[in-house]
Amino acid sequence: xxxxxxxxxxxxxxxxxxxxxxxxxxxxxxxxxxxxxxxxxxxxxxxxxxxxxxxxxxxxxxxxxxxxxxxxxxxxxxxxxxxxxxxxxxxxxxxxxxxxxxxxxxxxxxxxxxxxxxxxxxxxxxxxxxxxxxxxxxxxxxxxxxxxxxxxxxxxxxxxxxxxxxxxxxxxxxxxxxxxxxxxxxxxxxxxxxxxxxxxxxxxxxxxxxxxxxxxxxxxxxxxxxxxxxxxxxxxxxxxxxxxxxxxxxxxxxxxxxxxxxxxxxxxxxxxxxxxxxxxxxxxxxxxxxxxxxxxxxxxxxxxxxxxxxxxxxxxxxxxxxxxxxxxxxxxxxxxxxxxxxxxxxxxxxxxxxxxxxxxxxxxxxx
Numbered sequence: 001x002x003x004x005x006x007x008x009x010x011x012x013x014x015x016x017x018x019x020x021x022x023x024x025x026x027x028x029x030x031x032x033x034x035x036x037x038x039x040x041x042x043x044x045x046x047x048x049x050x051x052x053x054x055x056x057x058x059x060x061x062x063x064x065x066x067x068x069x070x071x072x073x074x075x076x077x078x079x080x081x082x083x084x085x086x087x088x089x090x091x092x093x094x095x096x097x098x099x100x101x102x103x104x105x106x107x108x109x110x111x112x113x114x115x116x117x118x119x120x121x122x123x124x125x126x127x128x129x130x131x132x133x134x135x136x137x138x139x140x141x142x143x144x145x146x147x148x149x150x151x152x153x154x155x156x157x158x159x160x161x162x163x164x165x166x167x168x169x170x171x172x173x174x175x176x177x178x179x180x181x182x183x184x185x186x187x188x189x190x191x192x193x194x195x196x197x198x199x200x201x202x203x204x205x206x207x208x209x210x211x212x213x214x215x216x217x218x219x220x221x222x223x224x225x226x227x228x229x230x231x232x233x234x235x236x237x238x239x240x241x242x243x244x245x246x247x248x249x250x251x252x253x254x255x256x257x258x259x260x261x262x263x264x265x266x267x268x269x270x271x272x273x274x275x276x277x278x279x280x281x282x283x284x285x286x287x288x289x290x291x292x293x294x295x296x297x298x299x300x301x302x303x304x305x306x307x308x309x310x311x312x313x314x315x316x317x318x319x320x321x322x323x324x325x326x327x328x329x330x331x332x333x334x335x336x337x338x339x340x341x342x343x344x345x346x347x348x349x350x351x352x353x354x355x356x357x358x359x360x361x362x363x364x365x366x367x
Contacts, residue, residue: 003350004260004329005298010352017264017327018278020342022358025349026258027240028060034223034239035064041227046070046089046216048237051336053362054345055083057240068112070235074103075365081111083361089216091175091235093118093142093150100367101129108136114172114214118142118151120163127167138172139164140214141205145197146190147179154200158208165210173214173232174201181222184249191217191225199230221251243335244295245286260329261294261338263311265322273304274322276311278330283311284337294330303330340364 007023008015015021038045044067049058058069058080068087071077077090088111096104107113108130117123117139130137141160144151152160154174161171176197181190194217202212217226220238241259242252261282267275278294285306287293292302296313299320305312313328315321322328332338339345340363347355 004331007348007350007352008262008327008329011262011346011348011354014346014354015262015327017262018282019262020338020345021260021262021329021348022241022345023258023349024347024355026256027057030240030242030252030256030258031061031064034236035061035066037223038234039065043227043231044068044233046233046235047240048072048091048218048235049076049080049362051237051240052339053079053360053365054339054358055080055361056358058085061240067233070237073365073367074100074107075367076362077111077113078103078107079362079365081107081113085111087112089114089116089140089175089214089235091116091140091142091177091216091218093122095119095122096125096129101125105129105136114138114140116140116142116175117160117164120160123160123164123167123169127169130169134168135170138170138214140172140216141174141201143174143176143197143201145176145178146193147177149177149179151176154197155204157201158204158206158210161205161208161210165208171205171210173212173216174198174205175214175216175218175235176201177218178222179219181219182245182249187221187249187251188225191222191228194222194226195228195230198228202230220246221249224251238335241335241339244331244333247331257331259335259338260331262327263330265313265324265326265328268321268324272317273312273314274324276303276313276328276330277309278303278311279306279309281308282338282341283330283332284334284341286332286334286337291333294332296328296330298328 142151178194220236263278294303
């Protein structure tokens with residue numbers, strides 16, 4: 001990660017901080033590596049666009065061989081469908097009430113769309129929205145595999161499939177999110193939990209007379225172990241750029257991190273920290289007091305506190321003390337919310353050559 005400072009220095013006046021920087025050559029290598037992994041194990045790759053929210057990046061993922069994309073919000077689906085993406089899975093337990101029913105029905109007429117569901121209320125809402133043409137949408141039942149977030153128990157998937165069928169809707173399969181794989185030392189165990197849950201859900205669907213065409217697994221921390229026969233597709237997102245959390249988990253190497261935020265030291269009043277111009281508005285609040293909210297490896301520092309526009313960069317005792325005006329690279333703990341903080345990203349490569357900018361097209365599309 002030390003090369004990030006060289007990139008910052010070479011970009012120079014191109015940077016107006018806080019500024020997100022994507023390294024295109026690293027990103028392309030990450031795309032090709034994950035596609036090769038999926039191909040090698042006979043899995044469809046359906047990358048989650050919540051990480052980058054960028055039409056250009058998603059196009060490169062498709063060009064490399066991805067089967068389609070995963071979205072997290074209806075707004076993301078609308079942006080990518082309007083850009084011509086023809087196969088989208090909204091992997092979220094959306095309840096299509098209010099305007100969402102109309103919007104969901106409208107976008108389903110423009111792209112192949114599947115929707116995650118995990119309760120009968122959601123099924124009823126979809127049935128109302130698609131009463132004129134239920135074949136326009138496929139449902140994928142979410143099951144819990146240990147994350148304790150959303151999703152029914154695997155053995156309950158068959159009951160939901162029966163309910164959906166009675167409402168005239170098509171169930172295409174099951175999916176899960178092994179979020180507990182984001183804890184240190186838990187990636188492989190979470191992937192095993194995921195496989196058991198998906199197998200149980202597939203069996204429950206079969207008992208209900210439904211064949212699971214889609215058996216969808218996540219995520220970047222667990223994808224390396226998501227090779228079980230029951231799985232038909234994987235949905236990693238963060239792999240495309242990576243971040244400090246994935247590095248700390250052992251999910252990527254330092255040289256696989258293709259994203260950082262350039263920040264300027266704006267104040268030094270002699271405390272154990274200096275102040276930089278990246279706070280929660282730029283970095284969200286990913287992290288905690290123990291590990292900080294972003295890493296600055298060039299000076300061995302950590303962002304220990306964030307206000308809205310102020311970052312407290314705590315420095316190691318006896319180490320380098322960057323002066324006001326110094327521009328530094330921050331490696332965020334979690335790339336996804338940081339990308340959502342900006343309208344565009346600066347493009348570079350490992351050599352620090354300025355390659356232009358890209359808009360973050362689905363930025364702010366949260367509903």
